[in-house]
Amino acid sequence: xxxxxxxxxTPVALAEGATWLPGFALPMMQTLWPCVAEALAIQPAMHxxxxxxxxxxxxxxxxxxxxxxxxxxxxxxxxxxxxxxxPWPPIPAVIMQLAEAAAMAAGFAxxxxxxxxxxxxxxxxxxxxxxxxxxxxxxxxxVSVSLGLPATFLWGGHxxxxxxxxxxxxxxxxxxxxxxxxxxxxxxxTVKPGQHPLTGAQRINLTLRKAx
Ligand code: SIN
Ligand code: FE2
Numbered sequence: 001x002x003x004x005x006x007x008x009x010t011p012v013a014l015a016e017g018a019t020w021l022p023g024f025a026l027p028m029m030q031t032l033w034p035c036v037a038e039a040l041a042i043q044p045a046m047h048x049x050x051x052x053x054x055x056x057x058x059x060x061x062x063x064x065x066x067x068x069x070x071x072x073x074x075x076x077x078x079x080x081x082x083x084x085x086x087p088w089p090p091i092p093a094v095i096m097q098l099a100e101a102a103a104m105a106a107g108f109a110x111x112x113x114x115x116x117x118x119x120x121x122x123x124x125x126x127x128x129x130x131x132x133x134x135x136x137x138x139x140x141x142x143v144s145v146s147l148g149l150p151a152t153f154l155w156g157g158h159x160x161x162x163x164x165x166x167x168x169x170x171x172x173x174x175x176x177x178x179x180x181x182x183x184x185x186x187x188x189x190t191v192k193p194g195q196h197p198l199t200g201a202q203r204i205n206l207t208l209r210k211a212x
Pocket of ligand 2: 130131132186
């Protein structure tokens with residue numbers, strides 16, 4: 001099934017606990033985008049490794065107390081950057097406010113993330129269907145913010161083989177999933193070539209989580 005983005009930015013219920021908030025981040029974009037650009041200038045995103053020893057297709061950077069890392073030892077959270085040994089920079093206030101407001105709009109009060117993963121997709125990058133399951137507390141939702149080039153988000157089910165719904169995410173869209181949907185499989189189809197006025201030839205995704 002393919003969904004279409006409602007022109008009037010009304011929220012779309014995807015499943016119990018899962019909501020697509022089209023354009024939710026647009027009102028704060030003037031503050032948000034410079035923060036993301038600066039974060040990536042200070043900490044260039046890098047290709048983490050899969051446990052199979054291959055580089056991931058997306059590049060990642062992290063903000064917050066806990067950063068998501070991948071290596072041949074597996075996936076998980078670390079308080080330090082794996083190459084520099086430095087703590088991750090703090091999550092800027094505008095991103096914290098966006099995460100809390102989006103979670104609230106989707107029915108999850110008092111969401112206070114301690115991790116912001118920045119996924120950078122060049123055209124040709126994708127993310128296979130997976131569950132977010134490296135966090136300790138599954139009562140907390142995931143808040144996912146899309147910036148730059150459009151992408152098809154794949155919203156699956158509780159089994160990897162469940163056929164995903166395709167969502168055409170664009171710049172400023174937010175998707176929140178928690179509760180009964182917290183461990184739903186999701187992914188991103190191969191990003192198509194293009195240019196975006198703010199991000200250039202890339203899609204950037206912020207994934208906010210309570211990791212610990
Ligand atoms: C993720 O699942 O970590 C990323 C999702 C996205 O890029 O939209
Ligand atoms: Fe994910």
